[in-house]
Amino acid sequence: xxxxxxxxxxxxxxxxxxxxxxxxxxxxxxxxxxxxxxxxxxxxxxxxxxxxxxxxxxxxxxxxxxxxxxxxxxxxxxxxxxxxxxxxxxxxxxxxxxxxxxxxxxxxxxxxxxxxxxxxxxxxxxxxxxxxxxxxxxxxxxxxxxxxxxxxxxxxxxxxxxxxxxxxxxxxxxxxxxxxxxxxxxxxxxxxxxxxxxxxxxxxxxxxxxxxxxxxxxxxxxxxxxxxxxxxxxxxxxxxxxxxxxxxxxxxxxxxxxxxxxxxxxxxxxxxxxxxxxxxxxxxxxxxxxxxxxxxxxxxxxxxxxxxxxxxxxxxxxxxxxxxxxxxxxxxxxxxxxxxxxxxxxxxxxxxxxxxxxxxxxxxxxxxxxxxxxxxxxxxxxxxxxxxxxxxxxxxxxxxxxxxxxxxxxxxxxxxxxxxxxxxxxxxxxxxxxxxxxxxxxxxxxxxxxxxxxxxxxxxxxxxxxxxxx
Amino acid sequence: xxxxxxxxxxxxxxxxxxxxxxxxxxxxxxxxxxxxxxxxxxxxxxxxxxxxxxxxxxxxxxxxxxxxxxxxxxxxxxxxxxxxxxxxxxxxxxxxxxxxxxxxxxxxxxxxxxxxxxxxxxxxxxxxxxxxxxxxxxxxxxxxxxxxxxxxxxxxxxxxxxxxxxxxxxxxxxxxxxxxxxxxxxxxxxxxxxxxxxxxxxxxxxxxxxxxxxxxxxxxxxxxxxxxxxxxxxxxxxxxxxxxxxxxxxxxxxxxxxxxxxxxxxxxxxxxxxxxxxxxxxxxxxxxxxxxxxxxxxxxxxxxxxxxxxxxxxxxxxxxxxxxxxxxxxxxxxxxxxxxxxxxxxxxxxxxxxxxxxxxxxxxxxxxxxxxxxxxxxxxxxxxxxxxxxxxxxxxxxxxxxxxxxxxxxxxxxxxxxxxxxxxxxxxxxxxxxxxxxxxxxxxxxxxxxxxxxxxxxxxxxxxxxxxxx
Numbered sequence: 001x002x003x004x005x006x007x008x009x010x011x012x013x014x015x016x017x018x019x020x021x022x023x024x025x026x027x028x029x030x031x032x033x034x035x036x037x038x039x040x041x042x043x044x045x046x047x048x049x050x051x052x053x054x055x056x057x058x059x060x061x062x063x064x065x066x067x068x069x070x071x072x073x074x075x076x077x078x079x080x081x082x083x084x085x086x087x088x089x090x091x092x093x094x095x096x097x098x099x100x101x102x103x104x105x106x107x108x109x110x111x112x113x114x115x116x117x118x119x120x121x122x123x124x125x126x127x128x129x130x131x132x133x134x135x136x137x138x139x140x141x142x143x144x145x146x147x148x149x150x151x152x153x154x155x156x157x158x159x160x161x162x163x164x165x166x167x168x169x170x171x172x173x174x175x176x177x178x179x180x181x182x183x184x185x186x187x188x189x190x191x192x193x194x195x196x197x198x199x200x201x202x203x204x205x206x207x208x209x210x211x212x213x214x215x216x217x218x219x220x221x222x223x224x225x226x227x228x229x230x231x232x233x234x235x236x237x238x239x240x241x242x243x244x245x246x247x248x249x250x251x252x253x254x255x256x257x258x259x260x261x262x263x264x265x266x267x268x269x270x271x272x273x274x275x276x277x278x279x280x281x282x283x284x285x286x287x288x289x290x291x292x293x294x295x296x297x298x299x300x301x302x303x304x305x306x307x308x309x310x311x312x313x314x315x316x317x318x319x320x321x322x323x324x325x326x327x328x329x330x331x332x333x334x335x336x337x338x339x340x341x342x343x344x345x346x347x348x349x350x351x352x353x354x355x356x357x358x359x360x361x362x363x364x365x366x367x368x369x370x371x372x373x374x375x376x377x378x379x380x381x382x383x384x385x386x387x388x389x390x391x392x393x394x395x396x397x398x399x400x401x402x403x404x405x406x407x408x409x410x411x412x413x414x415x416x417x418x419x420x421x422x423x424x425x426x427x428x429x430x431x432x433x434x435x436x437x438x439x440x441x442x443x444x445x446x447x448x449x450x451x452x453x454x455x456x457x458x459x460x461x462x463x464x465x466x467x468x469x470x
Numbered sequence: 471x472x473x474x475x476x477x478x479x480x481x482x483x484x485x486x487x488x489x490x491x492x493x494x495x496x497x498x499x500x501x502x503x504x505x506x507x508x509x510x511x512x513x514x515x516x517x518x519x520x521x522x523x524x525x526x527x528x529x530x531x532x533x534x535x536x537x538x539x540x541x542x543x544x545x546x547x548x549x550x551x552x553x554x555x556x557x558x559x560x561x562x563x564x565x566x567x568x569x570x571x572x573x574x575x576x577x578x579x580x581x582x583x584x585x586x587x588x589x590x591x592x593x594x595x596x597x598x599x600x601x602x603x604x605x606x607x608x609x610x611x612x613x614x615x616x617x618x619x620x621x622x623x624x625x626x627x628x629x630x631x632x633x634x635x636x637x638x639x640x641x642x643x644x645x646x647x648x649x650x651x652x653x654x655x656x657x658x659x660x661x662x663x664x665x666x667x668x669x670x671x672x673x674x675x676x677x678x679x680x681x682x683x684x685x686x687x688x689x690x691x692x693x694x695x696x697x698x699x700x701x702x703x704x705x706x707x708x709x710x711x712x713x714x715x716x717x718x719x720x721x722x723x724x725x726x727x728x729x730x731x732x733x734x735x736x737x738x739x740x741x742x743x744x745x746x747x748x749x750x751x752x753x754x755x756x757x758x759x760x761x762x763x764x765x766x767x768x769x770x771x772x773x774x775x776x777x778x779x780x781x782x783x784x785x786x787x788x789x790x791x792x793x794x795x796x797x798x799x800x801x802x803x804x805x806x807x808x809x810x811x812x813x814x815x816x817x818x819x820x821x822x823x824x825x826x827x828x829x830x831x832x833x834x835x836x837x838x839x840x841x842x843x844x845x846x847x848x849x850x851x852x853x854x855x856x857x858x859x860x861x862x863x864x865x866x867x868x869x870x871x872x873x874x875x876x877x878x879x880x881x882x883x884x885x886x887x888x889x890x891x892x893x894x895x896x897x898x899x900x901x902x903x904x905x906x907x908x909x910x911x912x913x914x915x916x917x918x919x920x921x922x923x924x925x926x927x928x929x930x931x932x933x934x935x936x937x938x939x940x
Contacts, residue, residue, distance in 0.1 A: 113832045158667050169665065171674075172642065185913045193828040194862045195639065196891035197628050198909035199898055199936050200679040202917055204641075209670040225725045255695045255767050297725050299770040306769060358663040362583045394665045421666035428669055439668035443655045447672055447925070454924035455917070466669050 012052040012097065016073040020055070023065040028103075030054040039098045040091075041083050044347070048091040051078075051098040058103045060178060060186060060217045066099065067215065067460075068184030076463045079211040081153030082124060084145040086356065087429025089157075089210050089465045096463075101152050104217060110135035114192060115223045116175055121152025121216050125159075128221060137223040140167025144340045152216045158208030160425035162339070165391040166259040166295060167224065169425070170207065177203040178218040182456035190220040205451070210427050211462040213455045227295035231304050232260070233311055234335050236286035236322040240365040243288055243390060245319045247361070250292060253310040257303050260293035261391030268342055268385040268398065275345035281335065284322035290390070291339050342387045346398045349385075353404040355397040355411050359420035364390060367418050371397075374410050379403045394424035412438055428466045436467060482522040482567065486543040490525070493535040498573075500524040509568045510561075511553050514817070518561040521548075521568040528573045530648060530656060530687045536569065537685065537930075538654030546933045549681040551623030552594060554615040556826065557899025559627075559680050559935045566933075571622050574687055580605035584662060585693045586645055591622025591686050595629075598691060607693040610637025614810045625686045628678030630895035632809070635861040636729040636765060637694065639895070640677065647673040648688040652926040660690040675921070680897050681932040683925045697765035701774050702730070703781055704805050706756035706792040710835040713758055713860060715789045717831070720762060723780040727773050730763035731861030738812055738855040738868065745815035751805065754792035760860070761809050812857045816868045819855075823874040825867040825881050829890035834860060841867075841884050848880060849873045864894040882908055898936045906937060 012031075020029050031053045040048040052075070057063045070077055077099045083090045092098060101121040108118035110131055117139075119128050125139075126146040132139045143149060143161035153159075155177065159170045167173070176190035189196075189203035206216050237243050243263060250258045264272075269289045273280045282289070292311075296303035307325070314320040326332040346352055359367045368386070375382045379401040388396040401407050412422045416438040423432055423439065436445065445467060452459070459469050482501075490499050501523045510518040522545070527533045540547055547569045553560045562568060571591040578588035580601055589598050595609075596616040602609045613619060613631035623629075625647065629640045637643070646660035659666075659673035676686050707713050713733060720728045734742075739759045743750040752759070762781075766773035777795070784790040796802040816822055829837045838856070845852045849871040858866040871877050882892045886908040893902055893909065906915065915937060922929070929939050 114830065158671075160665050160667075164665065168642075169667075171671075172638075181917070185917065187913055187917060188911070189914075191891060192830040192889045193864075193891050193894070195630050195634065195828045195859075195864045195894035196909065197630075197639075197678050197895050197897055198891050198893040198902070199906060199914070199918060200675070200677075200683075201628075201641075202914055204674040204677075205670070207670075207674075208667050213670075254769070257767075257769065296769070297727075299724070299727065299766070299773050299776060303769050358665045360584065360662040389665075392664045394663075419662045421661065421663050421668050423668040424663070424665035425667050427667050432668070436669060439666065441658065443657055444659075444669070444672055447651070447655065447657060448669060450924045451921065454920045 013073050013075065016069060016075055017053065019069045020066060023069060024057065024062055028056050028058060028062055030056065039080060039100065042088070042091055043084060043086065046088060046091060049094040049096070051092050051096060054098040054100060056100050056103050060180065063180045063215060063217050064184040064186050067180055067182055070097065070460055071182045071184065071458055074458050074460065076460050079215055079462055081121065081150035082145065082148040084149040085153060085157065085429060086426040087423065088431040089427060089429035089462065091430060093464055099215065101150065101217070107131060110137060110223065116220050117223060118190065118218065118220045119151045120218045121150060123151050125149050125151060125154055132223045133226065136226055138226045139221065140173050140224050141170055144343050151219055155207055155216045155219055156209065156211050157425070157427040160389070160394065162260045162262060162389060164389060165261065166256060173222050174203065174207060174219055175222050176220040177206060177216055179203065179206045179214040179216045181214045182458065182461050187214070190218065210429065210465050212452055212465055213461070215461065225297065228298040229296040229300070229303050230293065230332065231307055231326060232291060232293040232332050232335050233307070233323055233325040234281045235290045235292065235311070235320050236282050236284040237288045237290055237319065238286065238321055240288050240368050242319040243290055244362065244365055246290065246314050247391060249310055249314055253306055254294055254303065257294045257296045257300065258292070258391070259295040260291065262291040262339055262388065263390040263395070264289045264291070264342065264387040265384055267383055268346070268387045271385065272338055272341045272345040275348065276338065276341045278334070278338065281324050281338070282322050286321050291335055346385055349400050351400045351402050351404060353399055353401070353408050355408060355415070356424050356426040357397050357412070357415045357420055357422060358392070358394040358424035359415060359418040361390065361393045363418050364393065364395070367414070371411055371414050374414060375399060375401070375407050378407050378410060382407065393420070430465060433467060483543050483545065486539060486545055487523065489539045490536060493539060494527065494532055498526050498528060498532055500526065509550060509570065512558070512561055513554060513556065516558060516561060519564040519566070521562050521566060524568040524570060526570050526573050530650065533650045533685060533687050534654040534656055537650055537652055540567065540930055541652045541654065541928055544928050544930060546930050549685055549932055551591065551620035552615065552618040554619040555623060555627065555899060556896040557893065558901040559897060559899030559932065561900060563934055569685065571620065571687070577601060580607060580693065586690050587693060588660065588688065588690045589621045590688045591620060593621050595619050595621060595624055602693045603696065606696055608696045609691065610643050610694055611640055614813050621689055622686045625677055625689055626679065626681050627895070627897040630859070630864065632730045632732060632859060634859060635731065636726060643692050644673065644677060644689050645692050646690040647676060647686055649673065649676045649684040649686045651684045652928065652931050657684070660688065680899065680935050682922055682935055683931070685931065695767060698768040699766040699770070699773050700763065700802065701777055701796060702761060702763040702802050702805050703777070703793055703795040704751045705760045705762065705781070705790050706752050706754040707758045707760060707789065708756065708791055710758050710838050712789040713760055714832065714835055716760065716784050717861060719780055719784055723776050724764055724773065727764045727766045727770065728762070728861070729765040730761065732761040732809055732858065733860040733865070734759045734761070734812065734857040735854055737853055738816070738857045741855065742808055742811045742815040745818065746808065746811045748804070748808065751794050751808070752792050756791050761805055816855055819870050821870045821872050821874060823869055823871070823878050825878060825885070826894050826896040827867050827882070827885045827890055827892060828862070828864040828894035829885060829888040831860065831863045833888055834863065834865070837884070837888050841881055844880050844884060845869060845871070845877050848877050852877065863890070900935060903937060
């Protein structure tokens with residue numbers, strides 16, 4: 001985005017702009033200088049072309065009218081939410097117009113009876129979390145970009161984050177949704193009932209499909225009881241094998257109360273503490289650090305004691321070198337702020353590459369050993385700063401080397417050999433297209449193309465995301 | 471099935487039979503007298519035509535070969551699992567061949583690390599439950615037909631059952647699946663990792679789509695920790711309003727530990743006790759009965775006391791007239807056997823009709839009052855024997871009247887007016903097609919048709935289920 005200035009709506013069909021201007025209120029259509037640079041923003045500062053024009057509908061009917069017009073003219077669109085995506089799906093490809101959902105910001109009241117809330121696509125995740133909290137409930141998904149990332153984008157990428165082991169991914173939070181197809185058809189699966197098997201649930205199509213099949217405009221989201229008890233601990237461990245043993249200990253002792261199990265390699269840990277100018281919570285040097293969290297209901301008051309006792313047993317067994325259990329909500333938050341800061345910290349480094357990979361949890365120790373050896377073969381000075389969600393097998397595998405492309409390719413092939421996924425929670429977007437075949441078979445890709453052709457025959461929705469048009 | 475004898479494979483293309491005979495082992499293809507009457511069986515004894523021939527593949531490759539051949543010849547197929555469906559999706563329409571998954575019976579070992587098990591489509595649900603149990607885990611879905619209903623059919627209908635409020639429907643249990651498209655293309659989304667967002671999860675397409683988009687051949691299923699505590703109670707209540715209050719009391723006190731909340735109207739309760747020749751657990755006459763269950767982990771030992779105390783408080787407040795809490799695993803099982811027996815009992819009655827409906831939980835009392843008044847307008851002697859899953863809004867709305875068709879139509883229109891679903895967990899199949907428009911919009915039906923055309927262009931898979939071919 002940095003080296004690119006918005007340009008007038010060059011190339012846009014005048015007849016299309018006329019139709020859009022007639023169909024939409026003035027605030028819903030930006031052209032020329034009115035556009036400004038923000039639609040070209042990208043967290044990783046990669047190039048994003050100037051848009052032909054920008055659509056900013058305020059209602060589902062306006063989304064439908066905008067899509068219908070663009071469909072008739074074959075005008076390709078990139079759908080934008082909070083532009084926090086990490087695979088480039090929101091970046092503008094030359095010739096595209098932007099469909100921004102930033103003005104779809106209606107957030108309904110929490111329904112205490114059904115424990116749900118209805119949010120339009122442009123509502124930031126954090127507002128949903130806060131509304132749930134005010135109603136004495138909680139929302140199950142949390143990610144670092146909560147303040148900017150929107151519900152629409154979260155659904156389009158099936159966002160995961162730190163508490164998947166307790167609450168599942170975004171799909172598990174969606175009780176129903178509204179989506180608009182390329183031709184303006186509006187589908188609405190938001191019923192107040194939990195069970196509705198009168199034919200397939202078409203809403204599932206749009207979860208995790210990165211906007212290529214339709215535009216999610218609204219969703220009915222499930223909420224959970226707020227935990228009566230939350231506690232976390234930061235731990236220094238002698239090895240990733242020990243981390244695996246600790247995970248199994250905590251799972252056995254606490255079952256579903258174990259809500260997060262995050263790992264950090266030492267360079268990530270020390271780096272983020274420097275970056276945040278905070279005193280490291282543990283001074284002990286170790287090859288791996290873990291942030292573990294539990295959540296429990298009011299009928300399990302001894303959960304916290306069990307958590308502490310399990311950690312103590314792990315220290316005595318030598319699986320944990322040093323541990324600090326948070327003693328206040330402030331200390332609890334400081335540990336999570338440190339974890340949250342990792343993503344921003346690593347973006348300050350040179351030659352950074354980041355694989356959002358998953359491998360079977362039990363194979364993480366072997367995978368880390370073998371992949372680090374393989375990447376050091378390419379560049380012996382490669383720095384490793386992985387952090388992420390070990391509890392569900394998902395690592396943000398950050399490394400620094402000038403030989404990024406070769407190293408990433410080697411890494412992702414190894415992920416596949418380990419039975420993992422080359423994109424656990426960030427999607428494919430534009431940046432990972434060339435590796436899609438490592439996680440999806442030719443039959444799957446052909447089937448996805450058939451669905452795309454059936455629902456978006458002119459290929460106007462997020463073209464070139466996930467796969468290139470034929 | 472009763473009045474129908476199998477006939478030879480009349481009408482089947484000889485060239486197709488030749489190709490199938492070459493592609494498949496002899497046991498995988500039945501024709502003529504070898505077929506026998508079983509493929510025409512139906513729980514509700516409705517007519518099922520004789521099949522042209524029967525395919526009984528033993529492997530996914532055989533399923534693919536069979537489908538590819540039938541696709542090339544345009545031979546329509548009905549996919550059969552345990553034939554326990556209650557919407558007629560498995561009944562044979564004249565001209566169809568049967569694709570039975572009865573020989574896909576491989577059941578993998580439980581993986582304790584990932585808490586999953588892999589089962590082929592023809593495995594009965596009960597075998598999965600038992601395998602989980604032997605490994606110290608549990609499977610989240612239970613239904614009365616567990617002994618015959620198969621995993622493939624459970625997935626195809628997104629089965630729900632008695633513990634949806636704690637574990638969700640079948641969709642929530644599926645970590646990945648294998649499905650074969652009409653042309654023989656095999657899709658496999660079974661990875662050992664929990665998080666895989668490298669493009670959409672195509673497996674979701676086949677959950678709840680009743681076999682019209684592809685044939686599910688195998689699935690990787692999630693398992694849960696076995697509860698350390700299980701308890702249930704049977705309760706007589708003064709009204710359905712009181713049942714709603716009780717549900718809210720139990721939810722507040724026990725949260726997610728409340729695992730079932732089943733309702734029975736008095737004619738269902740007394741009838742099933744007579745049918746099973748058992749002493750009714752409560753002698754108190756009441757307009758509504760509830761079977762409630764809790765499940766808790768080892769860290770919530772006081773869950774049982776809280777359950778009993780909450781029921782006691784409800785008795786004192788007048789929301790419960792009489793209560794019996796099971797005191798042994800035998801008593802626990804007797805209560806569930808009574809509940810399980812309801813479906814079989816009501817099938818013995820004359821003029822029975824059954825709506826598998828859901829309405830928002832909070833509106834159930836009003837819905838029952840209003841719908842009973844409406845059906846009595848049609849026939850003042852209508853008998854009401856509803857039972858089912860009040861906790862998630864799903865009632866098996868059983869009633870007896872000679873004016874079934876008119877009454878059912880009135881009932882389902884009222885369900886829609888209440889914001890409910892005309893099929894909560896039994897699917898649409900053949901029997902509910904004429905009411906599909908009450909729960910699905912023209913846009914949804916058109917979209918579903920587009921998906922069907924994209925994935926099964928010759929319309930060979932379960933044609934005429936959910937909707938009629940155009």
